[in-house]
Amino acid sequence: MDLLNGTYSIQGIPALDIAKQFGTPLYVYDADKIGQQIKNLKNAFSGADVNVKYAAKALTNISILKLIRKNGAGIEVVSLQEAHIALKAGFTPTEIVFTPSGVDFSEIVEGVSLGLGINLDNLSVLQKFGEKYKNTYPCGIRLNPHIMAGGNLKISTGHSNSKFGISVQQIDLIKDIVKTHDVKIRGLHVHTGSEITETDVFLKMADVLFSVANDFPDLKFIDFGSGFKVAYKEGDKVTNVNDVGAQLTKIFNEFCQHYGRKLELWVEPGKYIVSESGTLLVQANVVKATPTVTFVGVNSGLNHLIRPMMYEAYHHIVNVSNPAAPEKVYTVVGYICETDTFGADRKLSEVREGDILALKNAGAYGFSMSSNYNSRPRPAEVMVINGQAKLIRERETLEDIMKRQIEIDV
Known part of the structure; x- marks a missing residue:
C-alpha cells in the first residue's frame, strides 16, 4: 500500500474504493509485491542452484498459491490439507515438500x-x-x-x-x-x-x-x-x-x-513472500474517549488478526479516510469480547466513526490463523493483480458458521 497523491492506494487503486466495493473487514493482497519478493530471493541466492519453497501455512488461498507457482516457486506444506490445496493450485507432487x-x-x-x-x-x-x-x-x-x-x-x-x-x-x-x-x-x-x-x-x-x-x-x-x-x-x-x-x-x-x-x-x-503484500481494511465503529485513553473500536478483532495478541506483533495502522488530518493518539481495539488490541498509543490522523483504517503487513498468518470466535464470520479476501481488484474469497455468513452444526432435541 503506497501513498499516491495523498491517497492510500494498491497498484494505483485507492484503498477506499476497494473497501467500498467489497466491504470491510477485508484482506487485500498486492500480487506485484509477492512476485517481487520471490524475485528478490532468487537474485539473492543466484550463486547456487536455489529452490524457493513457499511455506504455505502463512497464507493458503488457492489464488495466492497459483500466483506463487506462476512466479517460479515450489511449496512446503505441513498438513495433508495444505498439500491437497497445493495440488489443486497446479503444483505437481514433486514440487511439494511435506x-x-x-x-x-x-x-x-x-x-x-x-x-x-x-x-x-x-x-x-x-x-x-x-x-x-x-x-x-x-x-x-x-x-x-x-x-x-x-x-x-x-x-x-x-x-x-x-x-x-x-x-x-x-x-x-x-x-x-x-x-x-x-x-x-x-x-x-x-x-x-x-x-x-x-x-x-x-x-x-x-x-x-x-x-x-x-x-x-x-x-x-x-x-x-x-x-x-x-x-x-x-x-x-x-x-x-x-x-x-x-x-x-x-x-x-x-x-x-x-x-x-x-x-x-x-x-x-512464508512471511517474507506474502507479509508485505497484505493489508487488512477495517472500519472504525466507535471512538470512545475515557479519562485516560481514546479507543477506536473497529469491525474486526483477534478473530481476524491474532498476531498482535498472540505474539505482541506490530502492525502499522493508517487512517486512509482522513490521511491529511492532524494526528491524535489512539488505542485501536477490536469488537471481540476479549482484550484484542491491534495497537496501543498510536499516532493516527484524526479518526471519525465510519473511517476506514488499514493494518499493514497483514499478508502472513492473518487470514490463515483466523477463526469464528464470538461466532463472527471471517472476512473476504481480494487480490489486486494487473491493476484490478479481484475477489478471491467470499465473505463468510452466519449460514456458513452453522452449516456443520447439528441441532438435536434436548
Whole structure:
C-alpha cells in the first residue's frame, strides 16, 4: 500500500474504493509485491542452484498459491490439507515438500501415496518409515540444530527445547536407523524460527548441516528453512537477504565441491513472500474517549488478526479516510469480547466513526490463523493483480458458521 497523491492506494487503486466495493473487514493482497519478493530471493541466492519453497501455512488461498507457482516457486506444506490445496493450485507432487510435526504415521503414508517429498522430524516416524519403505521411497530429515534464533520465543523453532526436528546430538541414532533399513536420505533440513536478522545464524545452521551431510551419500538438497524478517515499522532491522544469499551460497558451493557433486540449495520463506503484500481494511465503529485513553473500536478483532495478541506483533495502522488530518493518539481495539488490541498509543490522523483504517503487513498468518470466535464470520479476501481488484474469497455468513452444526432435541 503506497501513498499516491495523498491517497492510500494498491497498484494505483485507492484503498477506499476497494473497501467500498467489497466491504470491510477485508484482506487485500498486492500480487506485484509477492512476485517481487520471490524475485528478490532468487537474485539473492543466484550463486547456487536455489529452490524457493513457499511455506504455505502463512497464507493458503488457492489464488495466492497459483500466483506463487506462476512466479517460479515450489511449496512446503505441513498438513495433508495444505498439500491437497497445493495440488489443486497446479503444483505437481514433486514440487511439494511435506514437513509435518507430531502427526499420525498414516499421514506420512498418504503423503507418500500422493508422491510428495517427505521430511521427517522424529526418530519414531523415521523408524516406521524405514520399516515400511526401506530404500523404495527417499525422504529428508529435519534436524534441530540447537540454535536459539528469531524475534520471539513462540516462533523460535531450532533451540534445544523445541518440539521440531531430530536433535543433532542424536545423529548416531539417525544413522543407525538409516543403515538398518537402507533408507535413502535425499535432503537435510533445518528451520530455526522467524524474524532472524543476523546472517551469522544462517552460517551457523550451515555449519551444523555440513558437519553431518557427508554421512548421507544420496543427498539431493540441503534446506536452510527461512525466518527472513521484513519491516513492520519505520527503522525496523530486517534480514539482508542479499548478504545472507552471498555468504551462504559461497560456503554452500565450497561444501558441494567437498561433497563431490552439486546439490540444490532450498529456502522455505512464508512471511517474507506474502507479509508485505497484505493489508487488512477495517472500519472504525466507535471512538470512545475515557479519562485516560481514546479507543477506536473497529469491525474486526483477534478473530481476524491474532498476531498482535498472540505474539505482541506490530502492525502499522493508517487512517486512509482522513490521511491529511492532524494526528491524535489512539488505542485501536477490536469488537471481540476479549482484550484484542491491534495497537496501543498510536499516532493516527484524526479518526471519525465510519473511517476506514488499514493494518499493514497483514499478508502472513492473518487470514490463515483466523477463526469464528464470538461466532463472527471471517472476512473476504481480494487480490489486486494487473491493476484490478479481484475477489478471491467470499465473505463468510452466519449460514456458513452453522452449516456443520447439528441441532438435536434436548
